[in-house]
Amino acid sequence: MSNLINQNMMEAIDWINKSDNIYLVSHVQPDGDNIGSLLALGLAIKRLKGNVSIIKVDDIPSDFMFLPNIDMIKEQDINKPIDLLISLDCSDLGRLGIGKEFALKANIVINIDHHISNDNFGHINIVSPSSAATAEIVYDFINKMGVLIDKDIATCLYTGISTDTGSFTYSNTSYKTHLIAAELLKTGIDADYININLYQNRSMIRTKLFIDSLNSLETYLDDKVGLVMITQDMLKQNNAKMEDTEGIISFIKGIDSVEVACLLKEMDQREIKVSLRSKRYIDVSRICSKFNGGGHVRAAGCTIYEEILDAKKLILNEIISNFR
Amino acid sequence: MSNLINQNMMEAIDWINKSDNIYLVSHVQPDGDNIGSLLALGLAIKRLKGNVSIIKVDDIPSDFMFLPNIDMIKEQDINKPIDLLISLDCSDLGRLGIGKEFALKANIVINIDHHISNDNFGHINIVSPSSAATAEIVYDFINKMGVLIDKDIATCLYTGISTDTGSFTYSNTSYKTHLIAAELLKTGIDADYININLYQNRSMIRTKLFIDSLNSLETYLDDKVGLVMITQDMLKQNNAKMEDTEGIISFIKGIDSVEVACLLKEMDQREIKVSLRSKRYIDVSRICSKFNGGGHVRAAGCTIYEEILDAKKLILNEIISNFR
Numbered sequence: 285m286s287n288l289i290n291q292n293m294m295e296a297i298d299w300i301n302k303s304d305n306i307y308l309v310s311h312v313q314p315d316g317d318n319i320g321s322l323l324a325l326g327l328a329i330k331r332l333k334g335n336v337s338i339i340k341v342d343d344i345p346s347d348f349m350f351l352p353n354i355d356m357i358k359e360q361d362i363n364k365p366i367d368l369l370i371s372l373d374c375s376d377l378g379r380l381g382i383g384k385e386f387a388l389k390a391n392i393v394i395n396i397d398h399h400i401s402n403d404n405f406g407h408i409n410i411v412s413p414s415s416a417a418t419a420e421i422v423y424d425f426i427n428k429m430g431v432l433i434d435k436d437i438a439t440c441l442y443t444g445i446s447t448d449t450g451s452f453t454y455s456n457t458s459y460k461t462h463l464i465a466a467e468l469l470k471t472g473i474d475a476d477y478i479n480i481n482l483y484q485n486r487s488m489i490r491t492k493l494f495i496d497s498l499n500s501l502e503t504y505l506d507d508k509v510g511l512v513m514i515t516q517d518m519l520k521q522n523n524a525k526m527e528d529t530e531g532i533i534s535f536i537k538g539i540d541s542v543e544v545a546c547l548l549k550e551m552d553q554r555e556i557k558v559s560l561r562s563k564r565y566i567d568v569s570r571i572c573s574k575f576n577g578g579g580h581v582r583a584a585g586c587t588i589y590e591e592i593l594d595a596k597k598l599i600l601n602e603i604i605s606n607f608r
Numbered sequence: 609m610s611n612l613i614n615q616n617m618m619e620a621i622d623w624i625n626k627s628d629n630i631y632l633v634s635h636v637q638p639d640g641d642n643i644g645s646l647l648a649l650g651l652a653i654k655r656l657k658g659n660v661s662i663i664k665v666d667d668i669p670s671d672f673m674f675l676p677n678i679d680m681i682k683e684q685d686i687n688k689p690i691d692l693l694i695s696l697d698c699s700d701l702g703r704l705g706i707g708k709e710f711a712l713k714a715n716i717v718i719n720i721d722h723h724i725s726n727d728n729f730g731h732i733n734i735v736s737p738s739s740a741a742t743a744e745i746v747y748d749f750i751n752k753m754g755v756l757i758d759k760d761i762a763t764c765l766y767t768g769i770s771t772d773t774g775s776f777t778y779s780n781t782s783y784k785t786h787l788i789a790a791e792l793l794k795t796g797i798d799a800d801y802i803n804i805n806l807y808q809n810r811s812m813i814r815t816k817l818f819i820d821s822l823n824s825l826e827t828y829l830d831d832k833v834g835l836v837m838i839t840q841d842m843l844k845q846n847n848a849k850m851e852d853t854e855g856i857i858s859f860i861k862g863i864d865s866v867e868v869a870c871l872l873k874e875m876d877q878r879e880i881k882v883s884l885r886s887k888r889y890i891d892v893s894r895i896c897s898k899f900n901g902g903g904h905v906r907a908a909g910c911t912i913y914e915e916i917l918d919a920k921k922l923i924l925n926e927i928i929s930n931f932r
Binding site: 451479480483503564 | 775776777778779784786787789791799800803804807808809811819822823827831861863864887
C-alpha cells in the first residue's frame with residue numbers, strides 16, 4: 285500500500301465520519317468483486333454510522349443472492365440529498381449506469397478501484413492496480429476505519445477476492461491475496477458454503493447450453509485455436525440467455541494445445557460479440573483493436589457487425605495472422 | 609502443529625541427519641500432492657545430504673511432467689541397502705505398491721501423511737489430519753530441517769497444496785493453507801505457469817470424451833441426482849483411457865440442483881466402478897458401503913460386478929432410498 289493510497293484512505297475515512305447521507309455504487313453488469321465490495325463496505329459503514337444506501341444499477345446475478353444482506357442493494361431515490369458517494373470497482377463514471385447521476389449530484393465522490401484503466405474521476409481516488417480485487421483494497425480500508433471484520437463482512441470480501449482471482453489461480457493473485465484470505469478464514473466464515481454457491485451452482489439451462497455449444501467446438505491451426513459460436517437459435521432451443529454462456533470460453537482455453545480461445549455471441553443478426561482469451565504468448569487485445577475493441581493481453585473483446593459466419597471468418601483470419 | 613508432531617519431526621530429522629541411504633516413496637496412482645511432496649522433500653534432503661532416492665511405484669500422469677526435477681522419481685534397485693525410508697501421503701503400506709518391499713527392508717520407516725485413515729505403520733509417524741495436504745506438513749518439515757525453500761521446492765509444494773484443495777476451494781482449506789501459499793508465492797514462483805499446467809492442460813482426447821459423456825447425462829429426482837456412464841465403447845470411439853474421465857464427476861456436481869453426482873465406469877463387462885460425490889447432506893460413503901465400497905461422506909466409491917445397466921439400476925435405487 286503506497287503512501288499516497290494510505291493518505292487518501294485517511295482522508296476518505298474523514299469524509300465518512302463527517303458525512304450524513306452516504307451512498308455506495310458499483311458498475312453495471314455486476315460481478316462477485318463488485319457485489320462483495322459493495323456489501324462489505326456497506327456493512328462496515330452501517331456499523332459505524334447506523335445508515336448507508338447502496339444503489340442498485342443493474343440486475344444482480346442469481347449466483348450472488350446467497351450473500352448476507354444482499355437486499356441492502358436496492359433502487360434509490362435520486363431526489364434525496366447525497367453528501368458522499370463511494371464508487372467501488374469502477375474505472376469511469378460511464379460504467380456506473382444510472383449511478384452516474386447520483387455521482388454527479390454528490391458533494392464528494394470517493395473512487396476505490398483496482399483497474400489500471402481507472403481515470404481517477406473521484407475527488408478522492410484510491411486506485412491500486414496491484415491489488416487482485418477491489419475487495420482487497422476494501423479489506424485494508426475497513427481495517428483502517430477501525431470496524432471489526434465479522435463473518436458477514438468476511439464472506440463478502442472472500443467472495444470478491446475469490447471470484448476476481450479465479451479462486452486464486454489468475455496471475456493477479458499475490459502473496460498478499462493469500463494473507464488476506466487467511467485472515468478472512470480466521471473469522472470463521474464457511475468457505476465451503478461460499479465455494480459451493482460460487483462454483484457448484486450452474487443452472488440446468490446453463491449446463492445444457494454448455495454441452496450443446498461444445499458439440500460445435502471447432503479448432504484451427506493444429507488445435508492452437510478453439511472456437512465456439514452461440515446463436516440466437518441455440519439460446520431459444522435451450523431456453524437460455526446470452527449470460528448463460530459463462531464458463532464456455534475458459535473450458536476452451538483449458539484444452540492443452542489451445543493458445544487462443546474464441547467465443548462468438550450472436551447478439552443480433554448482424555451484431556456479433558467476440559470474446560478472446562490467450563494462454564501464453566498471443567496478444568488478444570491487439571487482435572480486438574483491429575475491430576475497434578480492446579481489453580488486456582490475455583483477455584479482450586470486440587463487436588463485429590456482420591452475420592455470424594462472416595464474423596467468424598474475419599476474426600479467424602486476424603487470429604491466425606497473429607500466429608505468424 | 610501439536611507437540612507430538614513437533615517431537616516426531618525432530619526425531620525424523622535426527623534420523624535424516626545420521627542416515628546414508630535415504631529413500632522416499634508415495635502411493636500408487638500418484639496425484640499432485642503425492643508427487644509435489646516427494647519432489648519437495650527430495651530436493652530438500654538432496655541439498656542437505658547430497659543424495660536421495662525417490663522410488664517410482666507407478667506411471668506419472670502427464671499433468672505433472674512440468675514439475676522441476678520430475679526425473680528424480682525413478683525405478684530403484686531393491687537390492688541396495690536402505691537405511692531410512694520416508695513414506696509420504698500414504699495411509700497404509702499396501703498402497704505403496706512395490707514401494708512396500710522397500711519399506712519392509714528399510715531399517716527405519718518415517719510415515720508423513722494427512723489422511724485420517726492412516727494406520728501409523730512407521731517407526732516414526734507424522735500424521736496430521738487437520739492439514740489440507742501432505743505438502744503442508746512437508747512445508748513445516750523442511751523449515752524445521754533448516755533448508756531454504758527455494759523456487760523449485762516452492763513450486764512442488766504449491767502444486768501439492770493447490771491440487772489437494774481444489775485450488776483452495778475444498779473444505780479442508782484452512783487459514784494456515786493460505787498462509788503457506790503466501791509464503792510460497794513470496795519465493796517468486798511462477799504461480800500462473802503452475803496453474804496453467806495444472807488446470808488449463810486438458811488433452812483433446814479428454815476434452816472429446818468429456819463432451820461425449822455429457823451428451824448422455826441423465827438426471828433423477830428433480831435433477832437432485834446426476835449420472836453419467838462411461839463404457840468401453842465410448843473409450844474406443846474417443847481413443848481414450850479410463851483415466852481420461854477426470855473432471856466429469858465434478859462437472860455433474862457443479863449443477864445447482866445436484867446433490868449426488870454419480871459416475872459409472874465400465875472397467876470390464878461385469879465390473880463397474882462407481883464414483884459418488886455429494887454436495888451438502890447425503891452420506892455417499894454409506895451408499896457405497898452397501899456394495900462393499902467406502903470413502904468419505906462427500907466422496908466415495910465401490911465396484912459392482914454386474915453389467916453396466918444393471919449396476920446403474922442397483923446404485924440408483926440405493927441413492928434414491930437415501931433421499932427419503
